Amino acid sequence: MRIAHVRERHAPAGAPWRLAAALGPDARTAPIPARWLDLEIARRRLLAADPELAHNEPLFRTPIRTLDDHLASGLRLAALGRLVDGFVPRTDDDAVLEPADLVFGPPILRPPSLRDFYAFEGHVGTLWQRRGGEIPEAWFRLPIFYFSNPSGIRGPGDPVHAPRASTELDFELEVCGIVDTPATDLDPATAEEAIGGYCILNDWSARDLQRDETTVRLGPAKGKDFATTIGPWFVTPDELVDARAPGSTGPALAMRAEVTDARGTCHAIGGGTWAAAQHSFGAMLARASADVRLRPGDLIGSGTVGTGCLLESKDSTLGRYLEPGDTVTLRIERLGELRSPVEARPG
Numbered sequence: 001m002r003i004a005h006v007r008e009r010h011a012p013a014g015a016p017w018r019l020a021a022a023l024g025p026d027a028r029t030a031p032i033p034a035r036w037l038d039l040e041i042a043r044r045r046l047l048a049a050d051p052e053l054a055h056n057e058p059l060f061r062t063p064i065r066t067l068d069d070h071l072a073s074g075l076r077l078a079a080l081g082r083l084v085d086g087f088v089p090r091t092d093d094d095a096v097l098e099p100a101d102l103v104f105g106p107p108i109l110r111p112p113s114l115r116d117f118y119a120f121e122g123h124v125g126t127l128w129q130r131r132g133g134e135i136p137e138a139w140f141r142l143p144i145f146y147f148s149n150p151s152g153i154r155g156p157g158d159p160v161h162a163p164r165a166s167t168e169l170d171f172e173l174e175v176c177g178i179v180d181t182p183a184t185d186l187d188p189a190t191a192e193e194a195i196g197g198y199c200i201l202n203d204w205s206a207r208d209l210q211r212d213e214t215t216v217r218l219g220p221a222k223g224k225d226f227a228t229t230i231g232p233w234f235v236t237p238d239e240l241v242d243a244r245a246p247g248s249t250g251p252a253l254a255m256r257a258e259v260t261d262a263r264g265t266c267h268a269i270g271g272g273t274w275a276a277a278q279h280s281f282g283a284m285l286a287r288a289s290a291d292v293r294l295r296p297g298d299l300i301g302s303g304t305v306g307t308g309c310l311l312e313s314k315d316s317t318l319g320r321y322l323e324p325g326d327t328v329t330l331r332i333e334r335l336g337e338l339r340s341p342v343e344a345r346p347g
Contacts, residue, residue, distance in 0.1 A: 001026070001081050002033060002336075003067060003197065004233035005105035005155070006097065017105050019064050020097060021084045027239040027334040033099065040064040041095035042083040057082070067234075068109050071296035076180045077196030078236060106155035107199055107234045108178060114148040114228060114299045115288050116174070116203055119249075119279040122272060122306020143279040143287040148203070149225035150299070156231040159343040161324070163226040166206035169322040169342065173257045173308030173330045175250070175274055176201035176230055177281050179298040183289050191285035194294065197234030200330050200338040201301045204228060207311055207321065230299070232336045240334060250274040250281070253333035255305045259318055262325030267318045270307025274332070277302060 002022035007015050018040065022033035043064050047053050053060040059079050064070060070080070089096060118124060121135070128135050138144075154160065162169040180196030203224070210223025243251035256271035284300055307313045310321055322328070324344040331337045 001078070001084060001236045001239070002233045003077060003080060003236075004036065004107055004231075005066060005109065006036060006102040007105070009101055009103050011103075017066055017109065019067055019070065019080075020102075021080060022233070023084070023087075023096065027235050028242065031334060031336060036097040036099065036102065037084060037087055038095045038097060039080060039083050042087045045095070046083065046086050059083070066109055067107065068297060071108075071180055076296075077178070077234065081236075104156045104232050106153050106230050107197075107232070108230070108297055108299070109153070111150045111153060111178075111297045111299045112295045114150045114153075114301065115145045115284075116148050116201075116301035116303065117143050117145040117279065117284045118303040119143065119277040119284065120272070120303055120305050121278050122276060123304040123308065123312065126306070126312050140278065143284045145284070145288065145301075146220065146224075148228055148301070152225055152227050154227055154229040154340070156229075156338055157340070158229065159341045160204055160227045160229065161343050161345040162322075163206050163209065163222065164345070166209050166223075167321070168207035170205045170207050170310045171257065171322070171328045171330070171340075172203040172205060172304040173255055173271060173332075174201040174203055174304055175199075175255075175281075175302040175332065175335070177285075177300045177302075178234060179285070179294045179300065180296050182296065183285070183294045184292065186282075186286045186289040186294075188280070188282045188286040191282040191289070192237070192280070194285055194289075195237060195281060195300075197236050198240065198335060199230050199232070199234050200332050200335050201299075202229040202328065202330055202338060202340060203301060203304065205309070205311070229338060229340050231338050235335055243334070245275070248275050249277045249279060249283075251334075253335070254331075255308060255333075256331045257308050258329050259310075259322070260327045260329065261318075262323075269310065269317050270313040272305045272307065274302075274305075276306065
């Protein structure tokens with residue numbers, strides 16, 4: 001199942017997001033959904049046909065507005081599958097939405113927290129080599145993360161600009177998981193059961209600010225907290241399981257990044273595969289939940305896949321950091337495509 005926040009492309013300013021699910025084949029056979037289902041309309045129809053549902057199933061007791069509200073009610077993401085499975089289309093159905101008529105928002109609007117990990121050895125090793133050192137032994141034992149800024153969340157197509165005093169804007173290609181149930185002290189072997197879905201994450205970075213901050217061994221802070229883009233939708237784990245070999249840290253799904261400049265020239269930057277991660281999401285969640293309570297809506301970033309950023313790859317690809325007029329496109333097999341335009345800083 002794929003879940004997204006959508007609104008009509010020509011909706012009035014300030015129109016609320018609608019929660020929608022992809023119709024038709026799943027992500028294994030149809031990476032880009034052909035149609036979307038308005039889940040609130042589907043809920044109302046099923047309830048009208050059987051009013052007893054409001055007594056028997058919590059899903060039918062309140063209107064469906066956003067994924068944030070759904071999780072806050074105590075329901076998991078997979079519960080929405082009940083509405084997709086029970087949907088019977090009609091002629092000229094107003095519950096069925098065409099992608100060309102839609103704008104997509106962040107698949108969660110107000111995540112309580114965002115922990116970003118550092119799980120790919122290809123990326124970590126390159127950075128340590130540039131410093132003239134080797135990856136610390138602790139990295140291989142411990143999934144390491146930092147807290148980013150959940151109020152900086154952006155969605156597909158939302159523009160991004162470099163923060164004040166920065167001229168080295170970069171992107172980072174990552175996988176993002178969403179926690180959809182309260183959890184504490186998870187076991188690495190079963191912790192992934194707390195994840196309701198996965199999406200693409202772009203961990204924007206101001207490399208000059210980040211470089212300055214990390215000299216004091218604390219951070220990153222202002223080099224990171226100005227923007228994080230997620231989307232285009234959450235894909236539930238059942239649509240990825242067949243791509244994962246037994247004992248692997250993740251599915252064997254390709255991750256790719258490219259930048260299109262203002263002249264329309266497309267530059268392939270780099271990428272790799274999710275399965276190359278040193279630490280699984282189970283290991284990362286176990287570390288994140290140790291002695292604390294994870295909440296529904298918390299986001300977990302994987303860290304950057306090897307060569308999935310300009311810091312590693314610009315000299316052999318784009319030749320520079322990002323500039324206004326560029327468009328960054330990130331793709332992960334089965335998770336879709338996340339596109340972001342770069343603009344000049346306002347004012």
